[in-house]
Amino acid sequence: MFRKTTPGIFQRSEPQMGQCRATSVLLLFALTASKGLQSPVGGKEAWDYVEVRDGAHMFWWLYYADSQFVNYQEFPLVMWLQGGPGGSGTGFGNFAEIGPLTLDLKPRNSSWVQAANLLFVDNPVGSGFSYCDKPDCYATNVATVASDMLTLLKRFFAKVDEFQSVPFYIFSESYGGKMAAAISLELTKAIAQGEVKCKFAGVALGDSWISPVDSVMTWGPYLHAISLLDDHGLNEVNSAAEAVKHAVEQQQFQKATELWSAAESAVEQNSNGVNFYNILSQTAEDTWASSEGKNLISLQALRHIRPLQSQSLNELMNGPIREKLRIIPENVTWGGQSDEVFRYMAGDFMRPVVNIVDQLLTAGVNVTVYNGQLDLIVDTIGQELWVQKLKWKGLPAFNKLSWTALDDPTSPGVTGAFVKTHQNFAFYWILKAGHMIPSDQGPMAFQMMKMITQQV
Structure with missing residues (x-):
């Protein structure tokens, strides 16, 4: 843990959650002042590594929900998974999409931390600050990715046990959606068998590489x-x-x-x-x-x-952030193994996981699909095609429904999205957004997150 002494400076104190580190305010030392952050952003954090397999080290970073009026345990816990495979959630998802600070280290108006505890994980192993000690530690398929994440979640919920009773959601983007589907299925099984203590409430697949x-x-x-x-x-x-x-x-x-x-x-x-x-x-x-x-x-x-992994993000993660975290091994560079992650996963990359989504729906798991209107790599037309391949019994009734228009939060009366929901399945069509929806339409993405986590 870190203990605040003077503004912007932290001293080391004994950790209270294994090797977990935490801060009492969200400051990147005095370095942030020179990078444009004029005042502290209140908020508690924690981060750590988990060795999920021999030589395979996965990094996670938790932001506690930041509210002056509501205790953080009254908000859901949202885990964010990036795409690639090889993209970093603690980097891109955090500083370019939904975290409390922007790349310029200024407060983000549409940060999800206003209504959720955020858990960013660099996965598969080798992404972001996660790293492999040897070549055979890289994951080669989504089954290994799911197994690794299950190991991390077991450790996380055991150490940060106040979140065991908090509704837990997995949100994802791109290839992260493929991983999220597989992880959700394994997590559902593990919870039923008493292997993991958590209140899993649903998975959201954003512009996801499902089919x-x-x-x-x-x-x-x-x-x-x-x-x-x-x-x-x-x-x-x-x-x-x-x-x-x-x-x-x-x-x-x-x-x-x-x-x-x-x-x-x-x-x-x-x-x-x-x-x-x-x-x-x-x-x-x-x-x-x-x-x-x-x-x-x-x-x-x-x-x-x-x-x-833009140049500015590289400089941020390998500079001020690395110095703040203080647990990154000297031989590990943020994003340094990302190309290897992609290469090792290439043989599994084009394999569909529609059957996994079917199993989730049949098991009663809440599944949401959301897609950006301007995305090409995972275009909405393709998403709608694989949805029609589902064997889920509720699909015929879902198809008969008309969607509901949602106002753009920043422009009342202007449509920002459409949504259709039936039983434990929902589909959001996000307008004027590409592949990275929170980056393109932050307020709309924030509103969607609150709807999915039943806060609206």
């Missing part, structure tokens, strides 16, 4: 419909997508991953570099230039991990 082939197969039609592909480009993209589909049908998932990267190249070349994370922008020219000579797996990491 990769459904996303890929809809890229062409989607871009053609909004005038970002001509007929020639549509044919090329559709042809590349069909190759991906064939490989998936043949269970050749490593090959499917490589062909997926080729399909992305076809999209970029025929659309003059449309950005996969938001169709209203283009891929940066330096990314195009640095992609030359890369093999397909390396190119995937460049496209889908680099956006989560």
Whole structure:
């Protein structure tokens, strides 16, 4: 634990939760003053490592809900999982999306910490500040990812036991959704068997890589419909997508991953570099230039991990944040193993997990799907396709419902999203948002989170 002595300075005191460290206020020492944070942001934190397997170390960071009027235990606990695989929740999700501070270390108006305790975890092992001591420690499939997270959650709820009775939700983004589905299923089983003490309340799958082939197969039609592909480009993209589909049908998932990267190249070349994370922008020219000579797996990491590790975020995490945390090993660099994480997971990357979502719904777990209108990599059309593949008994009734319009919290009377809910399944369509919904539409994402966690 750290004990506050003078403004912005912390001294070490004996830890009260194993090796967990905590702060009494959210300050990044005196360094934050020079980076634009003018006043403290009240809030308690904790962070630690868990060795989930021999040589595999996973890092977590907890922010307690920050309210002057309500005790933190009256708010839910929300765990956030980033995509990639290889993206860092403690970095990108924290400072670029939903954490209490922005990249400039200024208070975020739409931070989820106003209505939830936030748990960021760098997973799979090797992402962010998590690290592997040896090559065989990297996860190669989502089953290992789920097993690792279950080990972490067992330790977390045992050490920070005041959260055992607090409603626990898993929120995710991109590949994080695929991991979240698998983790949720294993957690549900572990709770039933008495292996984990927690009050699991639901999982939210944001722009999630649940059925990769459904996303890929809809890229062409989607871009053609909004005038970002001509007929020639549509044919090329559709042809590349069909190759991906064939490989998936043949269970050749490593090959499917490589062909997926080729399909992305076809999209970029025929659309003059449309950005996969938001169709209203283009891929940066330096990314195009640095992609030359890369093999397909390396190119995937460049496209889908680099956006989560900007230079400014790298400097923040490996500078002031590293100094604040004081537990990061000297030989570990934030994000330094992310490319390896992606490479080791490549053989499992294109494998669908629709069946896992089905099992969650059948088990009575609350499942939410939410998607950004402007996302391409996991477009809404593809999400709707895999939802229709569910064998869940409530699907016919869900399909008969009309959606409900939700006002944009910042513009009353202006629609910010649509939602449809039936039994333990919900779908949110978030307008004017790309792949990273909290980054693009922070207030709407915050409102959605409160609705999902039953605070509205």
